[in-house]
Amino acid sequence: DAKTTQPPSMDCAEGRAANLPCNHSTISGNEYVYWYRQIHSQGPQYIIHGLKNNETNEMASLIITEDRKSSTLILPHATLRDTAVYYCIVRVASSNDYKLSFGAGTTVTVRA
Amino acid sequence: GAVVSQHPSRVICKSGTSVKIECRSLDFQATTMFWYRQFPKQSLMLMATSNEGSKATYEQGVEKDKFLINHASLTLSTLTVTSAHPEDSSFYICSARGSVAGHYYEQYFGPGTRLTVT
Numbered sequence: 313d314a315k316t317t318q319p320p321s322m323d324c325a326e327g328r329a330a331n332l333p334c335n336h337s338t339i340s341g342n343e344y345v346y347w348y349r350q351i352h353s354q355g356p357q358y359i360i361h362g363l364k365n366n367e368t369n370e371m372a373s374l375i376i377t378e379d380r381k382s383s384t385l386i387l388p389h390a391t392l393r394d395t396a397v398y399y400c401i402v403r404v405a406s407s408n409d410y411k412l413s414f415g416a417g418t419t420v421t422v423r424a
Numbered sequence: 425g426a427v428v429s430q431h432p433s434r435v436i437c438k439s440g441t442s443v444k445i446e447c448r449s450l451d452f453q454a455t456t457m458f459w460y461r462q463f464p465k466q467s468l469m470l471m472a473t474s475n476e477g478s479k480a481t482y483e484q485g486v487e488k489d490k491f492l493i494n495h496a497s498l499t500l501s502t503l504t505v506t507s508a509h510p511e512d513s514s515f516y517i518c519s520a521r522g523s524v525a526g527h528y529y530e531q532y533f534g535p536g537t538r539l540t541v542t
Binding site: 348350353354355356357358361399411412413414415416417 | 428430458460467468469470473515517519530531532533534535536538
């Protein structure tokens with residue numbers, strides 16, 4: 313699976329949109345982009361995933377560039393409870409027998 | 425989303441003893457379960473993958489005789505840390521993925537178990 317690169321940390325203001333970048337320049341055409349987050353001392357929580365098109369759900373939006381070499385997770389109105397480590401992961405879409413491998417992620421701190 | 429539970433949430437054991445951690449999928453049948461380990465300020469590291477009724481597949485560097493995994497049913501997997509030592513103290517997280525008629529669900533994670541070996 314392709315490797316991802318994320319900034320180690322970022323701060324954002326409560327109530328503002330948080331834009332989390334992820335580079336996956338070696339991504340293949342059959343690989344999904346997944347986002348999970350981990351709040352301190354809890355298990356990871358699924359956020360969103362996409363292949364080519366932008367995606368939106370009740371938690372966030374995922375913007376994937378046209379060349380698919382990078383993506384941005386958008387938390388539209390960050391709250392203090394969104395403080396967590398956010399992981400961007402790519403995995404092969406064509407395989408049902410996949411394993412999720414976690415990198416270092418981005419530590420996001422939402423400040424009042 | 426699907427719910428995965430773990431028990432216990434915290435456990436303290438003495439060096440040399442064994443401890444068992446349970447992972448359950450509460451509202452779906454988990455054909456595949458995963459066990460991860462996470463040390464302080466580090467990311468999750470995959471230890472092993474198990475399919476229901478089959479032997480677990482361990483990642484490189486993980487001792488299969490030390491970390492015994494049983495996935496005897498579609499809703500339960502257990503991880504037994506045998507002859508635990510202080511260096512086994514860690515946050516253990518299970519994950520489960522189900523499938524119906526060839527369609528695979530996303531991978532959902534349990535809340536984790538904090539193991540402290542004294």
